[in-house]
Amino acid sequence: MHSTDHAAAAGLPSSHPAGREGGASTAAGSQPPGVWVQGELHRRAFLQRTMAAAGFLAMPALVPGRVLGAAGETTPGNRVNVALIGRGAMGSGHLRRLVGDPGFQLLAVCDVDRTRREAGREAVEAHYAAETAAGRYRGCAAYNDYREALVRDDIDAVLIASPDHWHALHAIDAAKAGKDVYCEKPVSMTVEEGRRIVEAVQRYGRVFQTGTQYRSIPTIRAVVRFIREGGLGKVQAVFTQLFNLSGWLGSGRFQPYQQVLSPERCGALYTPTDFALPAEPVPEGLDWDLWVGPAPWRSYHSLYHTNPSPGVVPWSFCDAFGVTSSTWFLSHAADVIQYALGVEESGPVEILHPDDGGFPTLTFRYANGTLLHFVQDWSEVKTRYHALPDARLAGMFGGVFVGERGWLTTLTNGGPIEGGPEALFSEMQLKTREVGVGGNDHHANWLHCIHTRERPYCDAELGHRTATIGHLTNLACWSGHSLKWDPVRERFPDDPAANRLLARSPRAPWCL
Numbered sequence: 001m002h003s004t005d006h007a008a009a010a011g012l013p014s015s016h017p018a019g020r021e022g023g024a025s026t027a028a029g030s031q032p033p034g035v036w037v038q039g040e041l042h043r044r045a046f047l048q049r050t051m052a053a054a055g056f057l058a059m060p061a062l063v064p065g066r067v068l069g070a071a072g073e074t075t076p077g078n079r080v081n082v083a084l085i086g087r088g089a090m091g092s093g094h095l096r097r098l099v100g101d102p103g104f105q106l107l108a109v110c111d112v113d114r115t116r117r118e119a120g121r122e123a124v125e126a127h128y129a130a131e132t133a134a135g136r137y138r139g140c141a142a143y144n145d146y147r148e149a150l151v152r153d154d155i156d157a158v159l160i161a162s163p164d165h166w167h168a169l170h171a172i173d174a175a176k177a178g179k180d181v182y183c184e185k186p187v188s189m190t191v192e193e194g195r196r197i198v199e200a201v202q203r204y205g206r207v208f209q210t211g212t213q214y215r216s217i218p219t220i221r222a223v224v225r226f227i228r229e230g231g232l233g234k235v236q237a238v239f240t241q242l243f244n245l246s247g248w249l250g251s252g253r254f255q256p257y258q259q260v261l262s263p264e265r266c267g268a269l270y271t272p273t274d275f276a277l278p279a280e281p282v283p284e285g286l287d288w289d290l291w292v293g294p295a296p297w298r299s300y301h302s303l304y305h306t307n308p309s310p311g312v313v314p315w316s317f318c319d320a321f322g323v324t325s326s327t328w329f330l331s332h333a334a335d336v337i338q339y340a341l342g343v344e345e346s347g348p349v350e351i352l353h354p355d356d357g358g359f360p361t362l363t364f365r366y367a368n369g370t371l372l373h374f375v376q377d378w379s380e381v382k383t384r385y386h387a388l389p390d391a392r393l394a395g396m397f398g399g400v401f402v403g404e405r406g407w408l409t410t411l412t413n414g415g416p417i418e419g420g421p422e423a424l425f426s427e428m429q430l431k432t433r434e435v436g437v438g439g440n441d442h443h444a445n446w447l448h449c450i451h452t453r454e455r456p457y458c459d460a461e462l463g464h465r466t467a468t469i470g471h472l473t474n475l476a477c478w479s480g481h482s483l484k485w486d487p488v489r490e491r492f493p494d495d496p497a498a499n500r501l502l503a504r505s506p507r508a509p510w511c512l
Contacts, residue, residue, distance in 0.1 A: 114285030192503030210463030232403025326470025
């Protein structure tokens with residue numbers, strides 16, 4: 001959705017129809033003056049704001065004075081003003097979270113689907129109106145093009161809940177515009193995209209939080225801390241799940257397209273795939289060209305995007321827009337696992353393909369010898385690896401850790417934390433073994449760090465390293481053989497063909 005080159009970003013790309021659907025829909029008086037001229041970004045206004053953002057190179061990370069109110073005190077003057085980019089299923093949840101927190105003020109909803117953005121604006125204004133004595137509020141803008149929000153000086157931060165293929169460009173453009181960022185996982189479609197996000201966030205001194213909120217659940221954090229500090233002794237193996245496409249392609253919404261999708265063949269694939277889905281008429285009010293943005297062009301199809309949304313990430317099976325398991329849950333799991341192993345700023349050194357005979361399923365090896373085994377079903381831990389025969393294994397978004405002193409789970413949505421021997425739980429002194437997903441403080445941590453400029457729970461580097469785990473699983477599946485990986489240089493030392501898959505060129509006129 002944007003060019004990250006300063007000169008190119010000064011205006012909409014010439015091949016993009018400017019001001020489609022009449023440009024921005026904003027409340028009276030909420031549009032900053034001198035920004036839009038006949039539906040196009042005013043070049044001088046954008047350059048002025050971009051040059052101001054570039055000032056972060058020469059000074060410590062700065063934030064507007066209104067954000068730096070008295071410690072622990074939230075007033076209208078020190079609320080963090082936020083724009084939401086993407087109001088699908090996940091974006092709707094974030095919208096409710098933001099408007100319900102007095103520390104934030106949601107000033108803009110950006111979405112290329114008119115129905116979604118207008119409904120989002122109305123929901124925001126209805127919520128804030130209910131809090132006013134007059135029962136009226138008109139202060140939330142609705143933008144088709146997210147860049148209209150980025151040029152506003154009164155917006156401090158953005159929350160990115162767009163499809164995967166937009167995450168990197170949204171995040172980089174926001175950092176260049178001087179905004180702090182909360183970005184849904186996975187933060188990137190390729191390893192190269194992730195590294196570019198890290199560079200932009202560091203260069204412009206922004207606070208970046210990756211939306212891997214399962215690490216922020218108190219019970220999970222306590223178990224992770226125990227493992228990280230050596231409570232299991234040396235961790236010999238970790239198990240986590242990697243799902244193929246069968247569950248998706250066999251679901252009801254895919255049924256009319258079985259001939260195109262070939263679920264009997266493609267269902268066994270673990271990687272995102274390109275399906276020749278027939279073109280359908282673009283729904284009224286949807287800017288499909290802008291929805292596709294930097295991704296390889298695909299004609300509109302309702303399996304990618306429809307209202308109401310059939311799920312949180314309906315497009316993730318397609319290689320143009322998503323990264324399958326990494327989009328679904330693996331980013332959460334990899335984040336928790338690498339956090340517990342103390343390798344969250346590094347990664348594996350070897351990817352062992354099952355066809356090479358080392359292990360029955362795809363396996364990563366870390367420098368200290370710890371193995372990360374990917375299984376489709378928890379029963380494989382027992383049937384294929386002959387481990388933990390009496391254990392109850394259930395849940396997602398984490399892993400099963402096996403160490404010298406016993407084993408523990410960090411799983412969510414499957415019941416309490418499990419492990420053994422029982423003495424481990426006495427040592428941990430958990431307040432509860434139940435995992436309360438709603439108890440996470442991920443947004444609160446982002447807000448705190450915007451005020452203090454501290455490092456958040458899952459910053460850009462950690463989000464990138466987490467996403468890289470998903471990218472490496474896909475690259476191993478595409479290559480069909482084992483690979484050596486250098487987590488420092490982020491290259492395959494002896495495989496030029498695999499290295500070529502670490503990046504992809506965005507569709508013109510977009511660029512990183």
